[in-house]
Amino acid sequence: MWIKESRILPSILLLILIIGCQNPKPKEQDLMRIKSANKENTKKVILLMADSLMAQAIDQGIREHELPAFKFLINHGQYYKDLVSSFPTMSVTIDSSLLTGKYPDVHRVPGLTWYSAGDKKKINYGTGPMELLRHGINPVLTDALIHLNGSHLNRNLPTIYEDLARQGLKSGSINGLIYRGASDHKLSIPGWIQGPTSLPKEIQVKGPDFLSLGSLTNPFEGIKNLPDGITNRLGINNNFAIEAVKYLIQANKLPDFLFVYLPDLDRELHKKGPTELNGVKKLDQQLQSLLQTFGSPEKALKDAIIIIAGDSGMTQILPAEQNPIIDLSSMFGDARILRPGEAVSKETEIILAVNETMAYVYPLKAERSLRDVANLIKNDPRIDFIAWKEKDWINVIQGSTAKQLKFKANGNLTDAYKQSWTVKQDSEILDLRVNAAAHSLDYDQYPDVLRRLSGSLDSHPGKFLVVTAKPGYELADRSSPTHKGGGGHGSIRKMESLVPLIICGTDQKPEYLRIVDLKAYLLNLLTTGKH
Incomplete structure (x- = not known):
């Protein structure tokens, strides 16, 4: 039986099938309290x-x-x-x-899976059956049913x-x-x-x-x-x-x-x-x-x-014979990568949080810079781009070409959403249409990319990179769900x-x-x- 990977609650179905028990019905009734005090002729x-x-x-x-x-x-x-x-x-x-x-820099829910530096644990709301079993039933269900709405989603928003x-x-x-x-x-x-x-x-x-x-x-x-x-x-x-x-x-x-x-x-x-x-x-x-x-x-x-x-x-996603799965864990040599279900320790060097066609990559050792990690990933021709933040600037490297771009909020370029930016180096990496004379920029292949990318890179504390795959390809860790010949999203x-x-x-x-x-x-x- 195929189980949907990109949503949380179907993962609980896996538990039912494994244990083979029925779910008792909750007693809660709240139909009585939804009658609106608004005018009856007001449209719902x-x-x-x-x-x-x-x-x-x-x-x-x-x-x-x-x-x-x-x-x-x-x-x-x-x-x-x-x-x-x-x-x-x-x-x-x-x-x-x-x-x-x-965006997630304010609401604080970075993805279906991510790493919490404060809690020193990888968060997974239920990416798929294999990761559910390997990551652990208890942490997945606790994060999905208690922490997601209770504490991960910004309480002040x-x-x-x-x-x-x-x-x-x-x-x-x-x-x-x-x-x-x-x-x-x-x-x-x-x-x-x-x-x-x-x-x-x-x-x-x-x-x-x-x-x-x-x-x-x-x-x-x-x-x-x-x-x-x-x-x-x-x-x-x-x-x-x-x-x-x-x-x-x-x-x-x-x-x-x-x-x-x-x-x-x-x-x-x-x-x-x-x-x-x-x-x-x-x-x-x-x-x-x-x-x-x-x-x-x-x-x-x-x-x-x-x-x-x-x-x-x-x-x-391309069929299996065209090698569509990018195994991120293979790119770091003998570095100690956190395994599903394993606790973060002093020996842990890399944490991968794969969200289908995008991923967060967390290098935990101070001597390994974000640029060093990006250089390990960029040579795979199936990688679209790698991005990370340094101070106020966001750096972007294009996969296989090593072309670079950097940008930050505020500046003399204004987009269609009245957001202003400063952009340096090769704007073609993110397909930006810059009109210096008009002080404007437009998006095409990557809609609202500057705001959305900066939103993800500010979505949670820590030192990490964002990696995306080119169309037709999908990122993976050891037990990530994959969709060879099917469809994928995330990027x-x-x-x-x-x-x-x-x-x-x-x-x-x-x-x-x-x-x-x-x-x-x-x-x-x-x-x-x-x-």
Whole structure:
């Protein structure tokens, strides 16, 4: 059975299959508290985040007359093909940027896996089944279920759920991994998981008014039968999420803002590659069902603002015979590289945190400079670039050519987002279009690269490099999940960074087409009432 690597909760499914026990149902019910004090005729906002949804697939499906729901929504709304994701293009980081309105230098969730210098341990929220077993069940589940929302996500930075609560508006999350809010909830952990871990029977968490997280907290239990068992990935699936939304519509219990995570497409594309259309067709059928729940698609857009977005794109990974996997651990000779599950010690020299097509590399020995490490990596022709920070400057070396660039915030060049920069040396490395006379720069192959790259390099304390792979290739450590012949993401190129955004039920437009700017846009829709 193939298990999705780029999301957290499906890793728990592996434990169920190993131990073979059933998950007892949580008792929490919070449907009663989501009735809005807002005016009844005020439009609700539903944001559907479809993991790895790409505009190319939507366009092809519409040309082939296979996507009637998408076609209707596009014809009756706004359709953008170039919404810029966060970086790395991994779901926990992207969702954190969406819900806080900040890049990882502020929200502090650097990736699906990273190294905490303060705790002297590698953080892994569940990259794949092999790493789950080797890294250790207890640390993975503890970081994913307790620390991610509880302490890793910047406590001083409000999420959209917390902002809405302060304004007296109701919000909800269905299967979102980043969910911190103002209301108390409980995640129910069955005894057979508590045995091999230090997890308690119940985990107290903060979330929006309404929180549904698969089998861990299912407020529909006893009210509506949803697919949340072992064979349905514990409820982390499209059918669960769509049926849950449909119930809220039918029961007239939609909160003012509802975030809905739809994971199924990502699994198919990781396995079959980004040109696979079957997953988009299934998603279209689910969207059609949701629209009809309002009475008709037309009535849906009168009653609600419906927003559909992808979180990241995907690159086609070359087949196995074309050597697509870049083994980072082989580049450091006999250096002592931290093994999965091993504790960091005085002997540890290198730590690798691989996020599919990007990676963080941490040299722990003072005598080994970041440039020295970059020089070891740059000669592999499959490497796109290596970047690191020295004082205020960010240095970038292009793989195989050794061309160099350096940049820092503030300067006489201004980009389309009104961010100013100083750029020196070879700007072609990051495909920057510099117009010195106009004091401007534009992005192409690497959208918003200066801000997103600096955001990742300031996302957590320590000395480290960012490494990205060229299209078609994927980075790996000893037990990293790989996708030979399938699809991968993580890096900063536009194929993995540009995602579709469909907005229906309002003429209001976002100021900028970046995921990091959607929070301000959503708050404006919800608090001003201007549709």
